[in-house]
Amino acid sequence: MLTLIVVLPLLGFLLNGVLATRLGGNVVGNRFVTVVGCGLPIASFALVVASCMALAAGGYVPLVEVAYRWAEIGDGSFEIAFYFDRLAAVMALVVTGVGSVIHVYSIGYMKDDPGYGRFFAYLNVFLFFMLLLVLGRSLLVLFVGWEGVGLASYLLIGFWFDDLANARAGKKAFITNRVGDAGFLLGMFLLYTTFGTLDMDRINAAFGAGAAPAVSASLVGLLLFIGATGKSAQIPLHVWLPDAMAGPTPVSALIHAATMVTAGVYLVARMAGVYVHAPEASAVIAVVGVTTAFFAATIALVQTDIKKVLAYSTISQLGFMFLALGVGAYAVAIFHVVTHAFFKACLFLGAGSVIHALGGEQDVRRMGGLAKKIPLTFWTFAVATAAIAGLPPLAGFFSKDEILWYSFASTRGGAPWLWIVAAATALMTAFYMFRLLWLTFLGRSRMSAEVEHHVHESPWSMTGVLVVLAVLSAVGGFIAVPHFLEPQLALPAVHESLHAAETPLVVVSVVLALAGLAAAAFLFGGPSERVERLRARFAGVHRVLSAKYFVDELYARLIGRPLVWISDRVFLRLGDRALLDGTLHGMAALGRGTGRVLARIQTGSLHLYAWLVLAGIAGALIWSSRHG
């Protein structure tokens, strides 16, 4: 059954890829693409639900299914085995569930696109690799899925590859991920040489077995975390995610918000058995996470592209998840993955609905007053915004609050300063999300008359999905994911002395969310001079934030330019042209020159030839008599 969950989307990819793209001359209609492209993921989801029931019926003993023996090397063997425990169940439900509704949404969103079949083929192959990643028992299978989702992400970012900027964004995502993958691979090598297996449950068990393993848990943890920073867009490898918004909006929702970018979080939670023995690595994760959350949130404050705001918000929320992982609250991080998947997918799809309604406009400065024109999109967007801002009792409130609490009080590295930074980030989150809501849907319209005339609500396949996700964003917090995962991923102990602080902290975080809402309402609900004045006063800060702290420029100068210089000067001009080409050209010139000299001897005078023969014989005789 587990194998089938994974294989069904692959089947969809093959059917759509072969029959509905230019490869097969598009022999089938869009209806076939729709049925195959959406039907198989939904079937996959049903199978995941059935597997969950089987898991519950079996007393939560992990289900293991060996699909194929890949290779046998010496005593070790590499198997494609699937492993279904509580953690995999939660992730698989999110991936197939949210994945399925986004597939359905794409029916309406991509309806008139000439690449309709290709789009669904790519989405299906993404789902296949993502399920391989989530259900794989061995790190190797996980890595195959890990690379596969990277490929699908690359293909979908550059889906409209006619525009060079899109193709370039895809390339950037791919290359940035390579950097992280190098760390991941090193971690895998280290684990394999130490334990002779890559099965994650066995590695976790080996670390927990008491006797200290022959490898530093922190080293392994850090190497795997480098991989996670690439896939989950954490500092310093966060630069690809904002550019990835070049892809179609359902892709941004599915891959770059709900599922793929949380793969890093999943990896760390999956390897929790290693990280509980790696306090140093955990500290690094917490610091990187909270730093990313903070800086991404500050950038999101000033972005004007509706999808870019959401992209930086995603980076920021991923930072929150890593903060939770860093303080040992693995189950809470997964909880936030789930709620984030709900509300961020809803936000992205809502943004897609707005873009769809406005005929491709993404700049919030040319929106406004859309609430009355597309009310369903507005209300779902508003619910999801309130959820991410952390207003009770919506989903984001519960998960974010638990993260804040553990970052403050966990005995595994919680610290007040982590809480302060995270709380400031939460305040900014509320502010920039409500700013986005106001600029897009409320206030005066800033659209041109022509765009305004064409504004229309999206078809039911899109709005229906929005409603489903909005409901999930509203009530998702009541799904007690940490409690469900607790037998597998125990929550960290809390400092006894801090128990009294729990209720005040909750109150503070609610107040912060409301403060963000109020600030946004005050600034963007009122006359626009307020914003202008603020921007004028902090012009320098605004410039730095708009330019995203010049990180791209810094990388271009520190890494890009030296690399280009070395490639050009050393590899191209010196190595390729001077050395390789030069040698070949030199040999050719030598042959030609020798030929020209020897051609002089060919005079046609037989006497000369005879003399030369004579001289040759004489020379040979003299030589042989000397050396005889």
Next chain:
Amino acid sequence: MDRTQLLIGVAVALFSIGLVGVVVRRNVLVMLMCMELMLNGVNLSLITFAQQTATTVGAVVVFLVFVVATVEIALAIPIVLLLVRDKHTLDIGAYSELRG
């Protein structure tokens, strides 16, 4: 001076006369004949050594040389004939345009 030395001396003389003839004469036919002289000088030396060491290998090689010499002449004479018909002379210098 025993017989072997004499025969080798004759062989060297034949070869040298042939070689000098090829080098100094300009008449094509004479040059061809001088080449035959060289071959025969070699043949003589081969036979002599075969006799002296009482083996047959040298004698066998001589037959091979005969065949090669015959073929060579059979090819060379028609070529010379054609050249003479074209140039109306036997002088080797007139054929220098045949160079590669």
